[in-house]
Amino acid sequence: MLNPVEDERPVYIEFQTRAVEDREASIEAGHYVAKDVVYVVVTPPGGNLVIEAVAEEWLRKKRTDNFYGHYKGAYDAFLEGREAPLEGTPIKDWPPISPAQAEMCLRAEIRTVEDLATCSDSALERIGMGARALQQKAQTWLTTADGSGKATEKLNKLERLVETLKDEMEQKDRTIESLRAQLNDQDPDVLAETSRKRTRKKAA
DSSP: OOOGGGGTSOOEEEEEEEEEEOHHHHHHHTSOOEEEEEEEEEEOTTSOOOEEEEHHHHHHHTTTSTTHHHHHHHHHHHHTTOOOOOSSOBGGGOTTSOHHHHHHHHHTTOOBHHHHHHOOHHHHHHHOTTHHHHHHHHHHHHHHHHHHHHHHHHHHHHHHHHHHHHHHHHHHHHHHHHHHHHHHHSOHHHHHHHHHHHHHHHHO
16 A cells, blocks of 8 residues: 555656566567566655556556656656656755664665655654654755745845846946937037928928
8 A cells, every 4th residue: 555645755666677578579589588678666755666567568557647747757767777856855865864864764664854744654663763853853944945936935035126127227228328429410500401301291
């Protein structure tokens, strides 16, 4: 049975290329013939191994899952030889945690701060002593980080808007100065003639 947290957080997935017998090819050749097949190993946060399946078949079943994009991205990364990113902040990169605490979480199949913040009591038991305090620290850290992030984003938008308005004002000032310079450089007789033409047009 899957961990209830799976509804809120994506499961951990690992892809492996395995040699599988191509039965039809073996019969036709009269000897064993193997082919490479990519499998996915699925583990819920804080849980034990629950699924091993052919990757493409498993992904087809996950098309309506909220985290399908994450799973597909991880699969594509595997095929391209890249490391698949985690959905969240990796435990090993979390500043408030010690190396020993990080290792305890990883051994309990808790790989991100987000999963630590939402993991079940059974997962906390697997982490061991101090797990509850770690979970509370994770929840506080995520709340603070989220608030700071939104405030920073809003401030950055305001700063960009101010810079844009400032550039527009400077451009207008330069245009006005250029027009003034052009007017000052014109011959007085030309300006007078232009003025007379405008007056005649208005009168007509």
